Amino acid sequence: MLADGYIEYLDVEEEEGSFIATDLNHLYNQKLSYTHLEIHPAMILGVCASVIPFGNHNQGPRNTLQSAMGKQAMALNSTNFNIRLDTLFHILYYPQIPLASSKSLEFITAKDLPIGSNGVVGIACFTGYNQEDSILFNQSSIERGFMRSMFYRTYTEIETRVENDSSKERITEINLEKVSVTDASDFTKLDRDGIISPEQPVVGDAVLVGKVIEFAPDIEGNERKPKNVSLKARRTEFGHVDTVMISTNSKGHKIVKIRIRSKRVPQIGDKFASRHGQKGTVGMTFRQEDLPFNIEGIIPDIIINPHCIPSRMTIGHMIEQLSSKVASLTGVEGNATPFYGTSMHDISRELHENGYQKLGNEVLYNPFTGLRMDNQIFFGPTFYQRLRHLVDDKMYSRHRGPIQNLTRQPTHGRSVHGGLRFGEMERDCILSHGTSRFLKERTFEVSDMFRVHLQRM
Structure with missing residues (x-):
C-alpha cells in the first residue's frame, strides 16, 4: 500500500x-x-500516551502526566541488565503483562519488558490513612514479593596520568602509616589490589577503591607522603557490592567500575501510580487480616481514595478495572486501545454473565468486626507502576555538620550533609504560637552563633 x-x-x-x-x-x-x-485514531498520540488503556476517556492533562510518569516506572530496562554497568537503574522483581492493554504495547515490545504489576484494587475510604493522594498497601502482598525491586548504582574510578607532571595517581591498598589520611575512612574491606571485593556489605562513606597521589621528592630530596584520594560510597548508600570490573580506557588509563545493589521493599512514603496519572504515596500498610474482603475471600493489594476520580475525571482508570476483571474471569486479554470503540455495555454484560455486578461493585466485609460494610466498593484488578521516587532516597536529617566559611550557616544540599532551611513561613508559624525562645534557638543558636575572644584596648 x-x-x-x-x-x-x-x-x-x-x-x-x-x-x-x-x-x-x-x-x-x-x-x-x-x-x-x-x-488509526490512536496514531495521533505519542509513544507514551498511546499505551494508556482507554486513554480517550481520560482528561487530557492526566494523559500528559502519565506520559511523564511512564518513563519513571521501574521495569526490566533491558534483557542484559545483569551485565550492564549503567550509572543507576531500578529492576522490578516480578513484572507482569497487563490484563487490559493497548495494541500499541505490542508494537513497542513493552509486553516483553513490562513496567509494573497487576494488583487487586479497591476504591474506598478505609481507616483514614488513605486521605488525599495516599494509598493503602497490603503488607502480606509486599512480603510475598509484590512490587519489590532492586536498585543498582555504579561507581567509577580512573587512574589518570598527566604528562610532564611530577605527581601521579595509583590505585593501591592504603597503608595508614605511609599515606596521609585526613578523615576516619574505613579501609578494612579493600583487597590487596586496593579494590573492594564482590558481595561485601557497603554502608555510607565506605571506601570502594583505594587511590593515592604520589609526589616527587621536595627540593631537599625528602620523600613526601602520598595523599589519600580514595573513592567512597555516598553517605546514604547501603547494599552489597554486586560486580567489580577492571579495565583500561581509550587513553590506556586503568579504570575500575563497581556496581552496588540494594533491595528496595515497598514501604510508607514510596510512590506508585496507575497508567492514568493517578499517582500516590503509601500512607499505611496493613496485614491481610486487617483489610476488607469480599464473599470469596479476595483481599485488595491496594486501596485508593474515591475522591481521586470525580475531579480528575480518569474514567479510563475505571474502565480498565472493569476490563481487567473480565479478563481475569474469562482468560482473554482485554483490548484497551484508545478510540477502538470498546463498548461499556459489552464489558458490563460479560461481568454479569460471570456472576458479578455489572458495574464492578462488590460487597466487602469489615476485617475488625466481620460485618458487611455499609456501601458496595468498586473492586477489581488494575495495572500499577512503581515509580523511582523512594523514601529511602529522599529521607534526610542532620544534627551537626559542615558550615559555610562566609556566613557560618549550614551548607545547602543533601549530598553535602547540609542543613534544612528554616524559612519565612516556618518563622511565621513559630511566631504565631508565641514560642520566642524556640525561634531564637532555631534561627541563631543552632545556626550561625559563634563566640570570639576580644581584647580590650
Missing part, C-alpha cells in the same frame, strides 16, 4: 497544510474535504 501511494508519510510542516480525518466516521459523515485519513 505504501508503494501504490495509499499510505503517505507527512512531516510536521506538511501536516500544517493538510486536513486529516481521524477515522472513517468523520470521513463519511461530516462531508468535508479531507485530504488524508489516519491509519
Whole structure:
C-alpha cells in the first residue's frame, strides 16, 4: 500500500497544510474535504500516551502526566541488565503483562519488558490513612514479593596520568602509616589490589577503591607522603557490592567500575501510580487480616481514595478495572486501545454473565468486626507502576555538620550533609504560637552563633 501511494508519510510542516480525518466516521459523515485519513485514531498520540488503556476517556492533562510518569516506572530496562554497568537503574522483581492493554504495547515490545504489576484494587475510604493522594498497601502482598525491586548504582574510578607532571595517581591498598589520611575512612574491606571485593556489605562513606597521589621528592630530596584520594560510597548508600570490573580506557588509563545493589521493599512514603496519572504515596500498610474482603475471600493489594476520580475525571482508570476483571474471569486479554470503540455495555454484560455486578461493585466485609460494610466498593484488578521516587532516597536529617566559611550557616544540599532551611513561613508559624525562645534557638543558636575572644584596648 505504501508503494501504490495509499499510505503517505507527512512531516510536521506538511501536516500544517493538510486536513486529516481521524477515522472513517468523520470521513463519511461530516462531508468535508479531507485530504488524508489516519491509519488509526490512536496514531495521533505519542509513544507514551498511546499505551494508556482507554486513554480517550481520560482528561487530557492526566494523559500528559502519565506520559511523564511512564518513563519513571521501574521495569526490566533491558534483557542484559545483569551485565550492564549503567550509572543507576531500578529492576522490578516480578513484572507482569497487563490484563487490559493497548495494541500499541505490542508494537513497542513493552509486553516483553513490562513496567509494573497487576494488583487487586479497591476504591474506598478505609481507616483514614488513605486521605488525599495516599494509598493503602497490603503488607502480606509486599512480603510475598509484590512490587519489590532492586536498585543498582555504579561507581567509577580512573587512574589518570598527566604528562610532564611530577605527581601521579595509583590505585593501591592504603597503608595508614605511609599515606596521609585526613578523615576516619574505613579501609578494612579493600583487597590487596586496593579494590573492594564482590558481595561485601557497603554502608555510607565506605571506601570502594583505594587511590593515592604520589609526589616527587621536595627540593631537599625528602620523600613526601602520598595523599589519600580514595573513592567512597555516598553517605546514604547501603547494599552489597554486586560486580567489580577492571579495565583500561581509550587513553590506556586503568579504570575500575563497581556496581552496588540494594533491595528496595515497598514501604510508607514510596510512590506508585496507575497508567492514568493517578499517582500516590503509601500512607499505611496493613496485614491481610486487617483489610476488607469480599464473599470469596479476595483481599485488595491496594486501596485508593474515591475522591481521586470525580475531579480528575480518569474514567479510563475505571474502565480498565472493569476490563481487567473480565479478563481475569474469562482468560482473554482485554483490548484497551484508545478510540477502538470498546463498548461499556459489552464489558458490563460479560461481568454479569460471570456472576458479578455489572458495574464492578462488590460487597466487602469489615476485617475488625466481620460485618458487611455499609456501601458496595468498586473492586477489581488494575495495572500499577512503581515509580523511582523512594523514601529511602529522599529521607534526610542532620544534627551537626559542615558550615559555610562566609556566613557560618549550614551548607545547602543533601549530598553535602547540609542543613534544612528554616524559612519565612516556618518563622511565621513559630511566631504565631508565641514560642520566642524556640525561634531564637532555631534561627541563631543552632545556626550561625559563634563566640570570639576580644581584647580590650
